[in-house]
Amino acid sequence: MLTLQVNGRPVQARQGDTVLDACERAGIRIPTLCHLAHLTPTGACRMCVVEIEGQRGLVPSCAFPAADGMRIETHSQRAVEARKVIVELLLSNHPDDCLYCVRNADCDLRELAAELGVRGRRYFGSKLDYRLDTSSPSVTRDPAKCILCGKCVRVCEEVQGVGCIDFNGRGSRTIVGTAFDQGLNVSSCINCGQCIMVCPTGALAEPNSLPQVLAALADPEVFTVVQHAPAVSVTIGEEFGVRYGVDVNDTLTAALRQIGFDRVFETSFAADLTIMEEASELVHRIQNGGALPMMTSCSPGWIKWVEQSHPDFIPNLSTCKSPQAMLGSLVKAWYAERQGVKPEKVFTVSIMPCTAKKFEVGRPELSRDGMADVDAVLTTRELARLIRMRGLDLQKLEPEEADQPFGERSTAGKLFGASGGVMEAAIRTAYFLITGKELEELKVQAVRGLDGVKEVSLEINGMKIGAAVASGLGNARKLLDEVRAGRKDLHFIEVMTCPGGCIAGGGQTLRVPLEAVKARMQALYAIDRDGPVRTSHGNESVQRLYREFLGEPLGELSHHLLHTHYEAREVVR
Amino acid sequence: MSSVPVETGTRIDELLAPWKGARREALIPILQEVQEACGYLPQEAIVRVSRHLDLPTSKVYGVATFYNQFRFQPPGRNQILVCRGTACHVKGSAAVLEAICDELQIRPGQTTRDGMFSVDVVACIGACGLAPVISINGAFFAGVTPEGVPAILESFRQKEAARA
Numbered sequence: 001m002l003t004l005q006v007n008g009r010p011v012q013a014r015q016g017d018t019v020l021d022a023c024e025r026a027g028i029r030i031p032t033l034c035h036l037a038h039l040t041p042t043g044a045c046r047m048c049v050v051e052i053e054g055q056r057g058l059v060p061s062c063a064f065p066a067a068d069g070m071r072i073e074t075h076s077q078r079a080v081e082a083r084k085v086i087v088e089l090l091l092s093n094h095p096d097d098c099l100y101c102v103r104n105a106d107c108d109l110r111e112l113a114a115e116l117g118v119r120g121r122r123y124f125g126s127k128l129d130y131r132l133d134t135s136s137p138s139v140t141r142d143p144a145k146c147i148l149c150g151k152c153v154r155v156c157e158e159v160q161g162v163g164c165i166d167f168n169g170r171g172s173r174t175i176v177g178t179a180f181d182q183g184l185n186v187s188s189c190i191n192c193g194q195c196i197m198v199c200p201t202g203a204l205a206e207p208n209s210l211p212q213v214l215a216a217l218a219d220p221e222v223f224t225v226v227q228h229a230p231a232v233s234v235t236i237g238e239e240f241g242v243r244y245g246v247d248v249n250d251t252l253t254a255a256l257r258q259i260g261f262d263r264v265f266e267t268s269f270a271a272d273l274t275i276m277e278e279a280s281e282l283v284h285r286i287q288n289g290g291a292l293p294m295m296t297s298c299s300p301g302w303i304k305w306v307e308q309s310h311p312d313f314i315p316n317l318s319t320c321k322s323p324q325a326m327l328g329s330l331v332k333a334w335y336a337e338r339q340g341v342k343p344e345k346v347f348t349v350s351i352m353p354c355t356a357k358k359f360e361v362g363r364p365e366l367s368r369d370g371m372a373d374v375d376a377v378l379t380t381r382e383l384a385r386l387i388r389m390r391g392l393d394l395q396k397l398e399p400e401e402a403d404q405p406f407g408e409r410s411t412a413g414k415l416f417g418a419s420g421g422v423m424e425a426a427i428r429t430a431y432f433l434i435t436g437k438e439l440e441e442l443k444v445q446a447v448r449g450l451d452g453v454k455e456v457s458l459e460i461n462g463m464k465i466g467a468a469v470a471s472g473l474g475n476a477r478k479l480l481d482e483v484r485a486g487r488k489d490l491h492f493i494e495v496m497t498c499p500g501g502c503i504a505g506g507g508q509t510l511r512v513p514l515e516a517v518k519a520r521m522q523a524l525y526a527i528d529r530d531g532p533v534r535t536s537h538g539n540e541s542v543q544r545l546y547r548e549f550l551g552e553p554l555g556e557l558s559h560h561l562l563h564t565h566y567e568a569r570e571v572v573r
Numbered sequence: 574m575s576s577v578p579v580e581t582g583t584r585i586d587e588l589l590a591p592w593k594g595a596r597r598e599a600l601i602p603i604l605q606e607v608q609e610a611c612g613y614l615p616q617e618a619i620v621r622v623s624r625h626l627d628l629p630t631s632k633v634y635g636v637a638t639f640y641n642q643f644r645f646q647p648p649g650r651n652q653i654l655v656c657r658g659t660a661c662h663v664k665g666s667a668a669v670l671e672a673i674c675d676e677l678q679i680r681p682g683q684t685t686r687d688g689m690f691s692v693d694v695v696a697c698i699g700a701c702g703l704a705p706v707i708s709i710n711g712a713f714f715a716g717v718t719p720e721g722v723p724a725i726l727e728s729f730r731q732k733e734a735a736r737a
Contacts, residue, residue, distance in 0.1 A: 157629070157632075162629070163628075163629030163631055163632055164629065164631055165631055166629070166631040166632050166634070166635030167635050167639075168634060168635050168638045169638050169639070170638070170639045170640075177631075178631055179619070179620075179623075179629075179630035179631040179633070179634040180616055180619075180630075180634055187631070188629065188630075188631075572620065572630050573629065573630060
């Protein structure tokens with residue numbers, strides 16, 4: 001243990017801590033714009049400068065190792081004045097359009113300006129002629145609002161291993177951009193939105209899908225159907241002052257009904273359906289010598305990444321559509337007719353913790369007769385805007401249940417929201433499919449938690465099954481490399497694009513600490529612990545759907561409605 | 574510097590062959606060789622170099638755009654170098670550069686649509702006594718003024734017209 005003197009008080013630090021780490025743990029808040037925990041400190045923004053006795057100038061605390069006996073002033077006149085000047089310089093070429101900015105309530109730069117008392121423009125920087133990049137369905141880039149902190153560049157490269165953006169040019173002409181400054185849509189961007197999650201300003205955001213949804217809601221001729229994903233109900237409360245990790249599933253359903261959707265379904269129902277198909281597919285592949293290890297297909301960022309960067313693994317991908325796509329397909333191809341509505345008069349909306357889902361719904365395979373199965377995707381953040389726009393108080397609404405026949409779910413379907421959840425749900429059902437019996441202990445502890453790679457090996461009827469779970473594509477790459485190098489003990493791999501899974505998806509609430517993600521995960525585990533139906537095959541609505549319509553998993557109708565295919569993709573990578 | 578554009582990536586692959594097993598620290602020498610061979614860095618070359626070094630293309634493009642020495646368009650038939658060294662700066666080279674760019678409607682590093690001219694900025698030509706100085710195809714023009722720029726360019730246009 002090291003002891004530092006910070007602002008005249010003793011602060012304990014661990015060996016290897018930076019000054020910033022030690023101060024943060026002691027509750028001393030030093031502002032940062034470029035700092036990302038666990039990634040290489042770059043000291044780019046200089047917001048975290050402090051005075052350290054014996055050091056000549058101000059020192060960036062994010063990149064300075066703590067040492068025993070160090071005397072530090074974090075908020076001296078000199079440090080605070082330096083921070084203020086930095087913010088003023090950053091604002092010198094910033095567009096003054098905070099009123100209209102999508103991030104006006106979530107902007108680190110605006111908050112720091114307020115905190116440091118910036119009340120006027122002292123510096124006038126020349127503005128470059130920037131192009132807004134609206135080419136991607138998932139991420140909009142506005143370089144004019146970029147402060148070059150580099151967080152997006154580091155997340156894309158160090159966490160996701162994608163590296164589709166970097167600093168282009170030099171000096172005052174530097175911008176963050178793709179190779180050849182092309183649109184994100186032709187780049188190797190996988191649409192995961194992790195760059196949006198770390199952006200301190202409005203330079204990165206998801207394209208706004210609310211106008212289409214509002215238009216559909218306002219049209220009396222249109223039958224609107226909404227589904228909400230498993231990870232949304234444990235997050236959306238945060239936007240309305242509910243503490244981290246509280247599930248508001250049924251009040252969310254009530255809110256969506258109040259907003260005017262004709263039907264409210266749960267994506268978790270389709271997650272159960274996915275498990276029926278995917279577990280059957282796994283058993284079929286193992287018994288009939290199909291491509292192994294089989295890999296999950298519900299995370300659209302991962303799917304695009306395999307198609308563009310690892311096409312040799314395309315045969316390993318499960319052919320199952322993602323749950324949102326399965327539900328969209330069922331609604332348009334079957335449910336609409338049952339309701340006496342023409343499919344072209346149905347408008348399907350998905351509420352997703354994800355920006356890549358906006359890309360996914362545009363895939364041509366996920367449409368029929370030129371009609372997309374899902375018409376619009378709203379992120380958790382867009383949903384919060386919609387709820388506010390309609391003046392609803394989430395905390396005061398009476399809980400309501402989702403509509404049938406796609407409203408019932410098992411807790412296994414709900415687990416999809418966390419990394420390892422698909423695996424856990426699949427193990428429960430695969431065990432049942434092979435043995436005809438239920439697992440004695442349904443909880444699969446080895447695949448729970450926030451570790452980047454988790455593994456478990458099971459024995460079912462004398463058959464050894466190896467399973468691995470990865471979240472964050474940097475972690476997935478390690479598994480793929482092992483399989484390529486000849487690793488043979490794995491039969492099933494779950495990959496979630498975002499570290500931790502959908503609970504930390506790129507469409508979720510901005511600017512939350514890791515504690516929030518942990519709390520969301522625990523909320524899903526609590527739902528599973530207390531739920532009456534804990535296996536996907538135990539979901540009676542799913543059983544009924546097979547009895548009345550689909551027949552068998554992997555059957556003819558499933559093949560048409562619930563399965564898809566993938567193709568190698570040319571991008572600049 | 575040759576200005577023959579590379580039609581296919583074959584030549585790039587030939588150029589990369591001796592760099593087998595090279596790592597990221599070889600990036601800049603490789604890019605210099607490509608520019609030497611092609612006169613600029615074609616997109617196809619940047620992609621191939623990225624694959625060769627197992628780096629994202631964005632990274633290679635980011636590094637290449639950092640340095641003034643790399644250009645991303647084929648050089649023009651007449652290559653204008655504008656000295657922006659200290660002496661030339663003091664003598665008004667910024668205005669000369671602006672006049673050239675205005676006249677040709679391009680920015681430094683670019684080539685006119687008809688391929689006749691390209692403009693690049695150099696740190697110091699080493700002819701400070703002639704400031705502000707520009708060089709076109711290796712020939713120096715001393716004490717250039719913004720007003721004198723159109724006549725200089727016109728003489729090159731006429732030379733080309735005479736040859737045609």
